[in-house]
Amino acid sequence: MIPARFDYDVAESVDHAIELLGAGGGDAKLLAGGHSLVPALKLRIARPAKLVDIGRLSDLAYVRDGGTHVAIGALTRHATVAADDTLAEHCPIVSFTAGQIGDPQVRHCGTLGGTLAHGDPASDMPAVMLALGADLVARGKGGERVIAATDFFTGVFETALAPDEVLVEARVPKLAGSTGWSYMKASRRAQDWATVGVAALVHRDNGSIAGASIGLVNMGGTPLRAKAAEDALAGGTSAADAAMLVTDGAQPPSDHAGSSEYRAHLAQVMARRALEQALGD
Template sequence: MIPASFDYVRARSLEEACQALAADDEAKVLAGGQSLLPLLRMRLAYPSVLVDVGRLAELQGIHDRGDHVFVGAMATHDEVLRSPLINAECPLVALAAATVADPAVRHRGTFGGSLAHADPAGDLPAVALALDCSFVVRSADGERTIPASAFFADYLESTMEQGEILVGVQVPKLGPGWGYHYEKFHRTAQSWAIVGVAAAVKRSNGAIQEARLALTNMGPTPVRAGATEAALRNTELGEEVRRACEEADADTSPPADLHAQPDYRRHLARVLTHRAVLGATL
């Protein structure tokens, strides 16, 4: 299909991009285009202006900032999953990025674009929630930081305001003792997750000291498996872990669609959470 007509602005600086967005309430940011362009072609989005930020140096790169890694919004999935810094300090991000679509999409799609799109079936939003990441956004009025717990508002909606651009994401370094795993169930390698689980688990003296778990596609936003996190605290590996993971679907509202009904997604959430926890303890 052919998109509706729109104007196009290639921003030469972050400031220029912010000004272009502030000038029109119907303007949209164009980054890698892997989410926005299909919406345009199907006429599910009707922006009056596309502001292209693809060449802005301010949004590029992956940087060590001491207690966290700063991932520029325009870093591609492929750059993220191949980054030595990410793999050393935030491996859960790389594990999830490696499961995004296919190599062609990973070379064009951007880390920030995937998160700003706020699709609960996306892999990275659950990872950001599990790791307690923070989102740095900029507008013509200045800069602010939004914690991941407050970033995802609803299906395909974030708490970013009109005129704001995602500059990058602060990914905390959890330090030694943590293990990571991303478990995803999907029909084909290129498909969205029917359910996914992002797990970060800290062990001490053979027991689980702390677990951070977030679920993909179990509601209109990614959700933390809080009941299971609490049940796993100071738990020995074994049957207690399996019982704790039976609570993974508590306080979720899984969707019904062509791929799965809510009760099946609840079953998957429990099974995949158990697998993810065990995978993170290896």
């Protein structure tokens, strides 16, 4: 398929990108790695009047130690996130998950900002950001604002970003050594999107479970937190029994990869395995 006609501008800086988006009157879109937007253009699911290419803004590609958190620039490619030593040391669930996205080509082109701003409930990283309680930094003509991951994903392919805002950074908390983690993904083919994915973090205090957070991929219109299962685990319920609660409040879709009922069952199985791995059982 050939995309519908669009204008194309190259942004020289983040401020320039914001200016170009503003001039687009709400009908302009940023182009980062292009690995979600270009297929959508070709299928004519997306028909923006203008593309603003931010792919050359190298100052948005970084991983930095921010003290209590690790800051990741929005234009950091998945492959860079996957190989980063700072993340491997302080927040390994992020680097591990980046290595599970697509295939090497996808990981070398796709960006962290792109996968978050795209708002696809089938993407891996949004559920990880949700489980971590990450902060996402957006810049617009009024300056920067920090959006909690819990407030960022608002619907299928929808986020809290305004049409003229650029996502510039994600801040992920450093995990304590006593925090166990797991990201598990079930897909029909290798290198594919998750039919269901589960991100699990289990926090321990003096050996006892002090809290848990669980993020779900493809179990609703947005990435979801499995609160009932988190509370049960923190209250002493076994991983196997807590995992049965991950479907509470979920609305898994039915599509070519599986029915809603299949996804619900799969989520419970994946959650049990992810919690057991996070617990080190």
